[in-house]
Amino acid sequence: MKKLLRGGRVVDPANGIDGQFDVLIDGDHITAVGKSLPVDGVTVVEIPADFIICPGLIDMHVHLREPGQEHKETVSTGTLSALAGGFTAVACMPNTDPINDAANVTSYIVNKAREAALARVYPIGAVSRGSNGELLADIAEMREAGCVALSDDGRPVATALLMRRALEYAGMFGMPVIDHCEDQSLKTDGVAHEGHCASTLGLRGIPGAAESIMVARDVLLSEVTGGAVHIAHMSARTSLRAVRQGKEAGIRVTAEVTPHHFAMTDDALASPVPYDTNTKMNPPLREAADRDSMIAGIADGSIDAIATDHAPHHYDEKRVEYDSAPFGVVGLETAVSLTFDRLVHAGVIGLPRMIELLSLNPARILNVPGGSLSEGAPADITILAPDLPVRVEAARLISRSKNTPFDGWELRGGVAATIVGGRTLYVNDATSLVIG
């Protein structure tokens, strides 16, 4: 069963490809990328010339909420949302209930993903048992069951000693440790970025330094141990400085930024809807200087990945006082449009860099298949429509939760289709694309 994608612009930074090419798929893998590939015995799919054919996007930071919080999201609903957002694979954080700190929980998630048979799911295991920062979790067993990385996301690895041990121990398996950097003693009970906006609204502040102190610590520990550390959802300009210094020193540190941190500032807490709990996330939306710094880091290569930190919450949980609302917003279905609109069309980055940030680099950091259209690679392919007008409508999101801060935003650029293992699992009705 062969399929030829013909007519689009192929962008595959792993192979240095950017141009009009055909992509030949045989079953579940890619067999060729080239000009005028033979069409005998092949189903030809015509792709509009301005559409982008790229390696499937990989979101290395999502919360699928299963097991335990199925009222927010499940593996099935979350991976369906991922497909609509152009992601062929997601890596899911371990702060489920129970926490994914043991092989049986990992296996449960892997089985749910297999049953759903939608986007690929790469579980991330807890660093510490119960993510409580004391004893290491059963890392080898979790790896055996399918975990690709370690994180206590939602909580930082509080002590430098445990972080050191984790980097050393995980290094044995080549697994990165992904850290949610936040010094709890500085964060205290903060709910918003410490700055003029929080001062005006009377919200308790979280300074950028609460994040950066731990980023700096992690860079140093990576140097000490040689282990790979990945900074989750980086938001503060001082954190970026620490990451840059680490990279210049040849330390194995990588970092991701979320679309909300490059597209929004803390002004969103005050307007258009004051105290909108869909602007409450951790780390918080920061001031313009931080947002601009994240954009600069994306442009100059200091930042390796765009990840959504997709954090679904039920509307009951968000329809409360700002202080009481849980942190987090959904992001899978808006990431591509925000990246196009705010970064590509704004002239900050080109398309190959966009694909690096959303596909190639996440694959490399997590050491998982995908990220390229190489011959023999899995046929995980995303087709993008760079000029598609997109209006975000919270009520129409596919995710089980609708807690987006982007409701009503009008953006340019979107997803046309998502192909996983050769199977076309999502086609956007708003495009005229037809894929058998």
Next chain:
Amino acid sequence: MTPTESGTMDTPPLVALRSRNLLGIADLTPEEITLILDTTEAMKEISSRPIKKVPALRGKTVLNLFFEPSTRTRTSFEIAEKRLSADTLSLSIGSSSVAKGETLLDTVTNLEAMDPNMIVLRHVSSGACHLLARNCRAAVINAGDGMHEHPTQALLDAFTIRERKGRLAGLKVAIVGDLMHSRVLRSNIHLLTKLGAEVWVCGPPTLIPADVRRFGVHATSRVEEAVDGADVIMLLRIQLERMQGAFFPSLREYFNVFGMTEARVRLASPDAIIMHPGPMNRGVEIASEVADGQGSVILEQVANGVAVRMAVLYLLAGGAEHEEAA
């Protein structure tokens, strides 16, 4: 537009507020603030009559919902409502209803099903009044939300200053105390700057909100600088539990460095007035001699609170328009 203290020849005086709610001073124009202060004068006259009651809010139901303990503000609202002939009900809702698992919105929408016209809300969370206003039919009056705003306090402060000084524009107002956690501070900064006062805020650096100068105020940790030549000195309460957060070492040291003593008051203008929103900690943010002294207008503030709240209730209920219809 230049802030004015009363309507000018070019712009006729306002007769109504734009919003049906009073969520904060930040939302008010200088003209609206002046309208409330002018209306307060009429309301104050009512309070001086032998029979302190007018029928302005007859047939209106006002719910006072206090999710945080309050004596002064709650009593003040209740008296104001009764003097306007509203039917009033006050509920002190502690943490017990939260423990029962009911959300703020569920609690309030259940009460709202009984069709009150206005809800006066005091809540520990900043923004709670906005949440209510978005989800309720009744008009919402903010009686203090978290660290955000306490608009009727700032209005009664402004009324008291105006009564004593004849104006707000050009006055130097020094506000000293726990700035960070104070909703009174935020409402006062908005109001005083909108009406053209020169505002100085003062406290230990640990208790000054981030980027406070962007509010258009002077900030200092030298209390002598703040009160130098001031026309108004306003003290803010120091909460005893702040020592636990390491905001300052001890109440004694706080008093030594920031406490408003007679010696410090002498640095201010000779006819400076001393204000405090209460409750006071004597010997912490203010010396008793100052609280009880010549310039103190602390009890006038409390008295004016009733008139200001009458004015706010009256204007939000529709003012003269409603009276004509009734």
